Amino acid sequence: MRFTVTLLATLIVGFCAIWGAFVLWYQAPGGQALKILGVVLWAGFNLALLVVLWQGRAALALVAFAVTFGALLVWWQRIAPSNDRIWADDVAQMTTGTVDGTHVTLHNVRNFEWRSNTDYTQRWETRGYDIDHLDSVDMIMSYWAGHAIAHLLISFGFDDGAQVVFSVEIRREKHESFSEIGGFFKEFELSILAADERDVIRVRTNVRGEDDYLYRIRMPVPDIRALFLSYIEQANSLVQKPRFYNTITVNCTTLVYHMMQHIVGYLPMDYRLLLSGYIPEYVYRVDGLDKRFSLAELRALGRITERARKADRSESFSADIRRGIPAVTDLADPAPRLPPPTRPGR
Numbered sequence: 001m002r003f004t005v006t007l008l009a010t011l012i013v014g015f016c017a018i019w020g021a022f023v024l025w026y027q028a029p030g031g032q033a034l035k036i037l038g039v040v041l042w043a044g045f046n047l048a049l050l051v052v053l054w055q056g057r058a059a060l061a062l063v064a065f066a067v068t069f070g071a072l073l074v075w076w077q078r079i080a081p082s083n084d085r086i087w088a089d090d091v092a093q094m095t096t097g098t099v100d101g102t103h104v105t106l107h108n109v110r111n112f113e114w115r116s117n118t119d120y121t122q123r124w125e126t127r128g129y130d131i132d133h134l135d136s137v138d139m140i141m142s143y144w145a146g147h148a149i150a151h152l153l154i155s156f157g158f159d160d161g162a163q164v165v166f167s168v169e170i171r172r173e174k175h176e177s178f179s180e181i182g183g184f185f186k187e188f189e190l191s192i193l194a195a196d197e198r199d200v201i202r203v204r205t206n207v208r209g210e211d212d213y214l215y216r217i218r219m220p221v222p223d224i225r226a227l228f229l230s231y232i233e234q235a236n237s238l239v240q241k242p243r244f245y246n247t248i249t250v251n252c253t254t255l256v257y258h259m260m261q262h263i264v265g266y267l268p269m270d271y272r273l274l275l276s277g278y279i280p281e282y283v284y285r286v287d288g289l290d291k292r293f294s295l296a297e298l299r300a301l302g303r304i305t306e307r308a309r310k311a312d313r314s315e316s317f318s319a320d321i322r323r324g325i326p327a328v329t330d331l332a333d334p335a336p337r338l339p340p341p342t343r344p345g346r
């Protein structure tokens with residue numbers, strides 16, 4: 001029994017020590033040298049506790065661990081998100097929107113002219129839209145690390161051909177680069193960015209070499225407009241109350257999932273919500289894509305990488321990348337949805 005309890009305590013201390021090391025690495029103040037020093041001291045302290053634990057002085061080891069880990073947790077909880085930092089240029093501004101009847105004004109719509117990842121002309125614009133003319137929504141998946149991981153973009157279309165894209169972004173500081181692990185440890189704030197479609201797609205396909213796919217979404221027009229307004233509401237709330245990005249719980253797919261669930265009601269949970277590259281399979285399953293075609297056909301038809309590279313700086317970029325992608329059928333009634341799960345015995 002003593003051996004079993006000691007082993008269990010070792011596993012708990014070891015897990016917490018590893019978590020604490022990541023916290024110190026990503027959040028400790030100072031440069032890299034100070035971070036390394038902090039992690040080394042933390043690791044040495046916890047190793048000493050384990051030695052004391054296995055020497056039979058469990059009470060001393062566990063009390064010391066509880067005090068130090070508790071202090072670390074208090075410090076961790078006090079790390080708050082902020083909108084007041086020196087941000088990377090492409091996320092330097094935050095999109096906000098005002099709604100006046102059917103007219104929507106979006107402030108800080110990004111419309112950069114990208115020549116390379118480090119060479120670009122910055123443009124932040126104010127644009128007006130009439131939601132009575134909003135009639136379509138497309139999902140764009142941008143792959144950069146295999147089939148399982150992708151960035152989700154939602155593009156709203158108006159009956160005059162205009163498009164505006166919303167993207168849930170990590171808000172990086174000037175010196176930061178994206179890190180999946182850092183996303184678990186309050187490394188980045190969260191931002192909702194509205195952008196010109198040529199900017200936000202072209203930088204991925206033509207500049208960063210990512211592989212992009214466009215899927216037309218089956219959704220009743222009232223739901224499309226509700227989703228558009230929900231993006232504006234979420235963007236405005238982030239200006240008032242900043243949040244941290246989280247690689248699993250608060251990212252480009254989970255935020256959209258929660259907005260859609262609020263609009264349409266029940267949506268099933270699925271592992272593909274975590275493995276963002278498989279989101280098209282999930283949307284197909286819940287009848288959000290055109291069932292006249294198989295998912296493989298929609299993927300082939302919707303691959304826009306080469307079209308975007310060819311269109312490049314074309315003024316008709318949005319129309320160019322959609323050539324050959326069939327429009328979804330008109331929806332007189334809401335798209336079919338999965339029923340909510342029934343309780344056992346009902």
